[in-house]
Amino acid sequence: MARTKDPAVRSLLLDRAAQMLRTRQPVTLRTLVAGTGVSTMAVYTYFGGMDGLWKALRQEGFTRLATRLAAVKISADPVRDLAALGAAYLANALENPDLYRVMFDAGFDLEDAGAADETLHRLVRSIERAKASGRFRDEVDPLELATQSWTIGHGLASLVATGPLPHQTLAHGAPMLTALFTSAGDEPARCRQSVEQGWGRPPGAVADRRAVVRGDPA
Numbered sequence: 001m002a003r004t005k006d007p008a009v010r011s012l013l014l015d016r017a018a019q020m021l022r023t024r025q026p027v028t029l030r031t032l033v034a035g036t037g038v039s040t041m042a043v044y045t046y047f048g049g050m051d052g053l054w055k056a057l058r059q060e061g062f063t064r065l066a067t068r069l070a071a072v073k074i075s076a077d078p079v080r081d082l083a084a085l086g087a088a089y090l091a092n093a094l095e096n097p098d099l100y101r102v103m104f105d106a107g108f109d110l111e112d113a114g115a116a117d118e119t120l121h122r123l124v125r126s127i128e129r130a131k132a133s134g135r136f137r138d139e140v141d142p143l144e145l146a147t148q149s150w151t152i153g154h155g156l157a158s159l160v161a162t163g164p165l166p167h168q169t170l171a172h173g174a175p176m177l178t179a180l181f182t183s184a185g186d187e188p189a190r191c192r193q194s195v196e197q198g199w200g201r202p203p204g205a206v207a208d209r210r211a212v213v214r215g216d217p218a
Contacts, residue, residue: 058109072088083195084198087199
């Protein structure tokens with residue numbers, strides 16, 4: 001009778017592999033499971049071997065990001081939602097800094113590239129809603145604007161979650177997004193209010209000193 005797989009064991013192995021990569025430790029079957037309380041067979045049980053683990057590692061970063069983005073409650077304000085998605089992106093990076101590094105390492109394969117693309121397309125759909133509601137100009141390219149928004153979030157995450165700057169740096173996100181969305185046609189005062197509402201209350205804020213803020217989205 002096959003044993004039921006424990007998702008916690010899978011996450012443990014992935015987190016440990018990502019942490020070992022960050023600290024430049026050699027990752028082998030034995031070093032990976034050392035001190036975890038699981039045997040080397042767990043790597044075969046959950047990933048089919050080390051090759052499968054490497055493929056799952058990068059995918060796990062996007063899986064966790066997708067889960068965090070899906071937790072953002074859609075409101076009647078698409079610009080607020082765009083900012084909330086950005087805050088959720090940062091919260092995920094702060095909570096999973098080692099996996100965040102691997103997500104953008106092209107040296108690792110993705111099991112499902114389409115699932116990774118879906119994280120960006122959540123932004124695209126909010127931008128399409130903003131255009132439909134008259135907040136953004138008709139000529140705005142949703143994919144281009146989503147990419148620009150993502151770039152702001154990625155830059156902040158790279159500098160704070162895996163880089164040298166303090167968490168207070170994240171406060172720059174709201175004015176940068178406000179400037180970006182205003183350039184897309186939104187009215188400045190209304191845009192600032194929407195962005196501050198979304199950015200200032202990220203879903204499931206990280207419960208440590210690096211948290212952006214605490215609380216659920218408005």
